[in-house]
Amino acid sequence: MEISLAAETVFHIGDFPVTNSVLTAWVVIVVLVVLGLITRRAHLIPKGVQNIAEYIIESLYNLVKNIIPDERIARGLFPLLGVFFVYILLGSWIGLLPGMGSVGLWEMKNGHEVLVPLFRAPMADLNTAIALALISITVTTAVGVAIIGPIEYTKKFLRLSSPLDFAVGILEAISEASRLISFSFRLFGNIFAGEVLISVMTYLIPYVLPMPFYAFELFVGFIQAFVFTALTTVFVSLAMQKHEHDSNEHTSKVKTVHG
Numbered sequence: 001m002e003i004s005l006a007a008e009t010v011f012h013i014g015d016f017p018v019t020n021s022v023l024t025a026w027v028v029i030v031v032l033v034v035l036g037l038i039t040r041r042a043h044l045i046p047k048g049v050q051n052i053a054e055y056i057i058e059s060l061y062n063l064v065k066n067i068i069p070d071e072r073i074a075r076g077l078f079p080l081l082g083v084f085f086v087y088i089l090l091g092s093w094i095g096l097l098p099g100m101g102s103v104g105l106w107e108m109k110n111g112h113e114v115l116v117p118l119f120r121a122p123m124a125d126l127n128t129a130i131a132l133a134l135i136s137i138t139v140t141t142a143v144g145v146a147i148i149g150p151i152e153y154t155k156k157f158l159r160l161s162s163p164l165d166f167a168v169g170i171l172e173a174i175s176e177a178s179r180l181i182s183f184s185f186r187l188f189g190n191i192f193a194g195e196v197l198i199s200v201m202t203y204l205i206p207y208v209l210p211m212p213f214y215a216f217e218l219f220v221g222f223i224q225a226f227v228f229t230a231l232t233t234v235f236v237s238l239a240m241q242k243h244e245h246d247s248n249e250h251t252s253k254v255k256t257v258h259g
Helices: 021-039 049-067 071-096 126-148 150-155 163-204 209-239 247-258
Strands: 010-013 016-019 104-109 111-116
Touching: 010 247, 016 021, 016 150, 021 071, 021 126, 049 209, 071 104, 071 126, 071 209, 126 150, 126 209, 163 209
Parallel strands: none
Antiparallel strands: 010 016, 104 111
């Protein structure tokens, strides 16, 4: 058994290498498109797949609406946030299906034959996690600039009224930049570690021992999808708010009130 931290190339389209994580991502996209086509034929009284889809959509929308105060913006951002949740959830769970990691091509590496899996969960590839984090951060910044304006948004990070406020602004900028690392490595680390754990348990004692770990990884996949979506929603809500008054202005106002 060989565990690869990076996604492996399974074939090429011209000069473009297609990795097993990209191949699985295409499968997830096809599944989402099929589910979307199925749920387009909505019935007045939901049943089956439509009932499940409506429950998920309603729950996610209530979450977004409770965090983002402007309902118009919440409604506009909900399709993206909903796709975040469903894509991460299916992308995490699909890596738990039978055959993932065990069906592949045998190749020679470093003088010995190894199995290169055809499929790998998209979230177990750091590139996918970084791409999702970049989309989240870009959307958050774009919404903040569009709602409060570029000048007010810049004032969150560039505060020149006092050395203390300037330091706080620098910390705010570092916090914004660190989201790329925290978002991507949290998502990648949890999903990749889960796949490795299940692979090891299956290799040692197949069939019986891995079952509790499968149940746990289903829960982890849901939590990761929920956390990523909820944090993106919270950051969008924070980006829509103007920065607090400078410490000197705030102090003078307090003195004026009590004076």
